[in-house]
Amino acid sequence: MTALAGRVAAAVRPRRRRSREAAVGAALVVVVLVLVVASLGLGQFRLTPGEVLRALAGDGLGHVVVVQWRLPRALAAVVLGFGLAVSGALFQTVTRNPLASPDVVGLAHGAFTGVLVALVLGAGSWTVLTASAVAGGLAAALAVWLLASGGAVGGLRLVVVGIGVSALLASVNTWLLLQVELDVAMFASAWGAGSLNGVTAVQALPAGVLVAVLVLGALALARSLRQLDLGDDVAAATGVRVARVRAVALVLGVLLVCVATAVVGPVAFVALVSPHVARRLARTPHQPLLLSGAVGSLLLLASDVVAQHLLPVPLPAGVVTVSLGGAYLVHLVAREVRRR
């Protein structure tokens, strides 16, 4: 009831809300750009922001380091963080579950299973691991889809089946981790946390193009998704094809996660937490897609900077993502409690 009242109130003041959304978005873009420049200067070979900008403009001194080594990694963090967060917003809207993330359909666990199986079978090359990850993730999503068929698309049944399949895969993963040597298990776990180590332009560019295409697809659905927020009947009455919009949104979400997983492994929590942060920053009742994306970019990039440069031991970015995202979510919840 109160949620509905909030929605109505928000609809009454659309202009103020939009201007706030735009302001928050602009601020996020600025922060991300500043962070990109800062991250390009960090590392063994330190550069001031001015030197970074000159290198980007083609100045010889740091050109190779900045443009060929560090830029692909930073841009990959920005693009993939964006994609993961949009995917999370799609899933939360479609399932109407604020705790839903793409992992509802078992993607991350499936990807990890794929990698572990490849490792147990003795594979080691990056290409094979990536291929098995994507295959595992898609197989899990497909299994969930098939097992959930017959219920409403994106409804309760999908979530329950997703939880079931995820739990099954998590158990299998735990078991597989116990079957391999300690060093292999640790390598697998580091991969399973999600890391941007070794990302080059070869992976970053195609991933960027794919994410852009998929996000544009999601934006085309944005209006229909907002209608879905008002309930299926209202949405259907205003001419939204509910089942189709849901299915397309979920497929887009799954593909976005697959792109990210192929490049950096299953990075946890970006998809789950970014839409929440975006919604609270902009004070919108629905899941703002682009804003969520911007928050996701910031979260993954900041996590990678922390993971690379600010810790006593270099850790996978995904480890930091979870901690940072979780800490920020704690702060948001606590602040809201105090405000009331």
Added chain:
Amino acid sequence: MPVRSSEAAAPSSPGADRGRRRRAPLLVVLLAGLAALGAAVVLSLAVGAKPLAPAVVLDALAGRGGADAQYVMGLRLPRTAAAVLAGAALAVAGALVQALTRNPLADPGLLGVNAGAAFAVALGVALLGLHDPWSVLWLALAGALVLSTAVVVVGGVGSAGGAGRGSRGGDPLRLVLAGVALGAALSGITTGLVLSDPDAFDAMRSWHAGSVLGRGWDVLGPALPFVVAGLVVAAVCARGLDALSLGDDLARSQGVRVAPLRLAVVAAVTLLAGAATAVAGPLVFVGLVAPRVARWLVGPALGRLLPTCLLLGPVLVLLSDVLGRVVITPAEVPVGVVIGVVGAPLLIAVVRRSTR
């Protein structure tokens, strides 16, 4: 206005819980559950790397018998007791969390209990080199209790709150958000910790699998009071929680004090899930599947649901543990792994039957 709570479904529970199906009488379900539990206990005592006849098991329990009796009493009985304790505690905790959050898919893990326990255990292994079951028990319990307290503080359950949007006495969704957030932040740190310490990683990968192997009375004794306390609080809260499923305002009109009730329920969940995790490691699935199956059998009213969970949880864990012993004899599959693999199809089958 007395409401027959078995007819009153929580708004979020699926159609199957609306009492349209004729439920089996509670007594029949409980008797069947008891029989199943007895059979599972006997199986757990008889089956393993060294199979024993049920007669030998009964002899041993009666205090007769020789070397085999030693085997039963010394190894399999504590292990069986650990499985019963963990299963019962987790199933009841799951039912409580689902009622509290009005979410039939909630699981004690949502309140961060597992994450808190795992963090404390990892910390103990990495910094202090504590591996023995007894230390792990207390570390896990302490971690669960501390994190749960933090979740309550952050989620604002304890505060009476302003007259905000239904937030008096804590909003269940915010509680879960706080649990997920704190749990995630902590699990990130745990992962970082174990990835930088091979020794801790090795200890944690087996703890994570969940196991009742080698859990002796020295571990079960300290855990039992926590479980009993949790069960007592759960029994006291059952009626109030039923009223709460109709919404805060209706519950208040029936004289339920919402904020203290929520606090008590969180405390019960922490005691139960914390003790279970401390004994057997994180057996994530039990708290979701057992209440789900129980609700399908006897409906959502907690007076019927909790006793059913008390029997179903141990059956699930015991049978999984027995299965784990025979699948790849003479080696064993940890019980947590088996539960995941057995519980998932069970959950999916139930949900496929109950939602159309």
